[in-house]
Amino acid sequence: MARRLHPVGLDFVETAPLRLVFAAGVSAAPGAVYRALAEDVADWPCWFTAVTMARATEGGREVRLRGGARLRESVLAADPSSRYVYRVDETNTPGLRALLEEWRLTPTDSGTRVQWTFAVDGPAPLLAGIRFGRSGLGRAFRDATRKLDGRIAAAAP
Template sequence: MARQLRSVELGFADTAPLRLSFVADVGARAETVYAALAEDVTAWPCWFTAVTEVRPTGGGTGRDVRLKGGGFFDETIVAAHPAERYAYRIDRTNAPGVRAMMEDWELRPSPEGGTRVRWTMAVDGTPVLHAALRLGKPGIRASFRDAMRKLEDRLRV
């Protein structure tokens, strides 16, 4: 059953009760990585295997995201700073236990060249959800790293 979540602003990415952050280097320019994140949203399923469909909504101010297993997020974009940051809050979802959620993608130069990508999931939810996410952190990390490898391969083409 879909539920409306509490509306949060960009600062929630830094203050949420639970924050899971992951970092990976991508051998592509920040402008190119940003375009894949924020402009070519329908291609997300090609590189982020947990995602099955992404559709822009509201003339590009939001997204409808469908996940493997039947989950979904209706999102509002809260930051779109080319080559630097892309963040969105989840407004509605069928994920149990979530009260508020935001995902924040920060892009910085990588020491090896290319782009260092930091993905943060900021969540407020029930204690059971927090525990499940903490226990699932290794799997989420692996999914993120796999997505970044696939994105890098896609951007080389």
């Protein structure tokens, strides 16, 4: 890993210079979604196609993305009933100053509302590029939640 990022806290999800928020409904219960996010880390590539490798580390995760990005993350909040939050501590991605992701899980009558907040800081050209790519991130999120929901349903007894 080449670069260390700013060690932002949980408040960054609200104060980041750029916040992209996506939401989708799934039929799976919040606990099952939480397990997939926080406990079955190595399975992320099976349902989130942007992820090529993920593994749990002490206090966090190591992740590789399509295109070659590598991330070392620290988990900041892990509440099985409501959310999973991590920040990127180190990356080989140029320009990033800080990156935090929050997955909020809200029970619904039909399953779970999954909300993903992508909170980022960097120079203006980088933030403009991320804004430009918002629709692609949204599509990746929707595809991932759909695949995750199907995977959870297939594994259910």
